[in-house]
Amino acid sequence: MDKWKQLPEVSTERANLMKKLISSCDTVKWQLDELAKSVLVAEKDITKFGLNPVEIQSRKSWINARTFEVGNHRRILQRAHDALRLPMPVPTQLATQIGPMKRNNQSQKNAHDGYIQEQQEKQTQVLK
Template structure:
């Protein structure tokens, strides 16, 4: 089976595309200023994509384990199996490193936000009441603006999750196709084995019959039969060529 038709390489290509997109998003995440709504949204998206890719790599590892039980049946060898294991290990390491970096950045960002919120709770006796009123109005405007922005980010995230779900469904469909193909091949092998057993039994029966006939026939009987066939051949030859 060529690589273009091998289900492993089909799924591998989809996972590799997901990893490439994940790395691009991660580089974009690194350039975004911390504690912004865009970074919060991208952080959630990166973590969700990491979880999805890790699940896909785990499923691909399971197929490798199945193929390792009987590599010749799937038309591969130990070298190919080791190559596939190295790729899944490398893919898992790449995703794991990105996930660790994002989680660490998220924890640092939460710490900074908590410190700012704590400072905002401290009373400020040097500001007059009017200033406090203006500050409250500004806070309301900021909250309303931030709420609208969060709604927009949630909508975008929902669309991206829909795309991710469609990708997972495609991978699941490939897995089902592999399963059905294996079942069909197993059925063909079973039918072939049954036919071979039936043919073997028939051959054994014929051989036993021939042996019994040969055993019963005496040497004289065999000579008479040969002479009879020879005379019959001569008669037929004369009738064909001299009449």
Template sequence: MPSAQDPFYVVKDEIQESIDKLQSSFHQWERISSDSGERVQQTKELLASCESIEWQVDELDKAIAVAARDPSWYGIDDAELEKRRRWTSTARTQVGNVKKVVGAGKEQTGIASASGMRRELMRLPNAHETDRSNLYTAHQANDDFITSESDRQLLLIKQQDEELDELSASVERIGGVGLTIHEELLAQDKIIDDLGMEMDSTSNRLDFVQKKVAVVMKKASAKGQIMMILFLVALFIILFVLVFLT
């Protein structure tokens, strides 16, 4: 959710304050007699304020349109954009209603007396000065808004650079672990190869012994084999007696 320090809300609060003052002046305008010089002066000031506020709202709408091109870049979503558009639409409607009523009242009032008109003409420069002051304030607020958005973009770019640096460091660490695992696998593969060679050598020696035994057994006669078996049985009996009976 955007914070209260969002440039949009700073400008929005300033515009809302101007709208509140406009409505307060409008209520005072309604209580003034329609044929008085004060009402004519108040009418001009109200219309000037309406134009100034409408200009500020239009500038805010332009900023919203810029943010709508890439909401994620500005840290907002579609719901927030729609909320901002609704507010500017409501503000424009409020100002438009005041402007419409005041403009209609100006037409109904007609032309004031010569002396009253002269006084109004003398006061007009002050109204224009007020208008220029409001326009300057609006321009200044818009410049501050743009500057804040630029600072925010720079901050986002800096954060993205830091995240990319961290990602690069993580990739380098993973690469180092991968190389270590590769070296360990090569070492284990060598050990397995050596073990296989030893097993082959042992198997060859065992085959050689078995062949020798077969040759010896083949050369021995049947009688010699029987004598050997009897000797082994006798030896087994002697060992059994010595171990279990003594």
């Protein structure tokens, strides 16, 4: 997480590391869930496993703390991942340049559509 936080927000290295970290968080969460299940089994017969209630509670607390920690990391990474999918705001100067280009593209499209319509009319006349 420390290396990920130090990388520039918009970089392929950060994006790739983010995907790996999200996957790792999911794996660790699964492992913690399995560990919690094991503690529940041990709690049912503490003498068989040579444990006492204090040790069981200690293990449960540790698992809960790590699960909370991994969950926080996972949420931070997911928010950053989702932010990359959002459209980036266009700087004002660039937006003023894009406006005329869009209008120019629209007029080119209209001219192109007009040409196609004209050609279709000519072909219709030839067929008649």
